[in-house]
Amino acid sequence: MPIFQEKARILKNQRVAQGVWEMRLQAPQIASAAYPGQFAMFRVRDELSPLLRRPFSFSRLNTADGTFDILYKVVGQGTRIMSALSAGDYLDILGPLGRGFRLPPKHAREIWFLAGGIGIAPFFGLLDMLRQHEIGFNITLFYGAATGEELVRCEFFEQNNCTVNICTDDGTCGFHGFITDSVERTCTLTSVPDYFYSCGPHPMQQRVMEWAKCNNLQGQMSMETMMACGVGVCLGCSISKNFFAGEQKIETGYLRVCREGPVFTIGDRT
């Protein structure tokens, strides 16, 4: 799997929700090799401060015109610098990296997307991928944010025939509570998904994992961790194998989020 390092031209960089920005970049080599769920490492400026690159998953890939989009939340020095950049500026990018999303198993029709906060980012590309498939999946999106102002482009999912369930921690929009509360309630009262995809902060993913184990569900989880290299050499982004282990199983050792992930398969292998 080749990795490219490109000087990518920023085509647009705009605020799309409270604290959330969207950037489109021209990077033909990376865009044509990438698939949804993979990520790239961004060097936010040509200096050693901040020191490390920042990982961002692709939100949409536009292979035809050699561009891709990312969604990012401004949380620290690196993302603050990025949010001040303009169209025409360049960023040094390494990618595509990691294992992205795979198609669901053949039997699956009812698909749930579980997105927490900026974890919504890779679902745009995943939806593109699933909608290109001949099977007409029934897709339900559970999308949680701290507050309604932070929700990004819900209409994209509505326009692409998804059932959208919004959850906010403060109740300003949709269900008042965590996305995992909403998922657990819906799962109990009505139907069970054939397959799920989830991406979000670690505490959310922990609850998703418990829910998946309890209901014996299969799916894929996109994990987020601190990274230094993004290519599998520093071994800094590791996550315990036990996180993904089934009930009562104890597994020792670690998996690299940047290489074995960021998307991990849960339940039976597809």
Next chain:
Amino acid sequence: MTAKKAEVNLKVTLGPLSLPNPVMVASGTFGYGLEYSSLINISKLGGIVVKGLSIEPRPGNPPPRLVETHGGLINAIGLENVGVDNFVNQKLPLLLKHEVPVIVNIFGNTVEEYSELAKILDGVTGISALEINISCPNVKSGGIVFGTDPKQIQKVVSSVRENTGLPLITKLTPNVTDIGEMAKAAVEAGTDIISAINTVSAMAVDINSRKPKLGNIVGGLSGPAIKPIALKKVWNILNSVEVPVIGIGGISNHEDALEFLLVGARAVQIGTANFIHPKTSVEIIEGIRSFLESNGLKDVNEFIGSLKLDS
């Protein structure tokens, strides 16, 4: 017809170890050598020091394993590695297809494990040297426990020396009062070369969660922040022993590398900078070449150790 410009010589000799140029990549920052091969021509490197190997595979420390600081990176990986057998059987044959010196970093929990590793690797074709890791701050036994006591250093280094004819590099920790004493012990026990420094012991905490930022609580600092410390430690070693020294610590560009060569290091290793810009090491080689050319020098060895002390 223009006269062809004489090539600048970048070859360096470190006792029994000859390198095509003085720029290597440091252990733990370049995997098992091939991960970056789609981005850079690894055959251009002076050498690749592979991730520290133990006899058995090691899982490493619980996450989080990384913290970024001002100009630095604290890590507590805990020497996760595939074990010496997997390296020799699966990783090394692929790496040897590239013409680049391969240096194997070794790590043991006991003196016996170090000598066992030396015995195993001594019989393997294609290895240019061994680097003895007695300086990892992130493991409970072995590592830095050996590297902070001259008597222990002697035991480890002589046990390795007795079991291999390969060129021996001993990698020292900066976390000691007098690194010169440690270097002397290693040299007396038979090391051919000293490399320094490994990471500087460090810690980071979160005032909101009131927890340490690393799963291992403490870790080792690398990156540009430690370069002046590394330079001084290398200087101390050069003033204590006669063997060649490899400078390591925060080198991010050719000027940094040249600083270490200027004080007398015969070669350098690039670490954390590989993560930020994978082409760093290759660009440093070119940068050194250009620097020498523009200063009218035909051989890197003319520059090595040419620090002027009297004003």
